[in-house]
Amino acid sequence: MKADYDFSKGERGKFFHPDAVFSFPIYLEPDVNEVMNKLTHENGVEVEILVNEWRES
Template identity: 70%
Template sequence: MKAKYDFSQGEQGKFYHPDVVFEFPIYLEPDVNEFMTELAKQQGVEINILVNEWLRSQIKKVDEVRSS
């Protein structure tokens, strides 16, 4: 590592984009991942699509319980 770095030609905020949305990765436990991967293969869809569908169905159920 250098003792000094020259930032005189640097541009402040060059890589800053205020409208960027960060998507958090979600890590499944091995048993859940194995089950969902196999089910996604059987249905011919990508695992992220299947997981999102499952989560949406759970959200719908929670909303139904809350509204009753």
């Protein structure tokens, strides 16, 4: 890694998109993943919501 970097020709906000949606990965054991995916299809809810609800209970 260099001691100094030259950002004088950098462009602020070049890759910023205000309407971007971030989706963080969820890593589950295969059997838990299968059950969660089944529940998402049955209930029409995203897996992230089910996992968060399951974790909070």
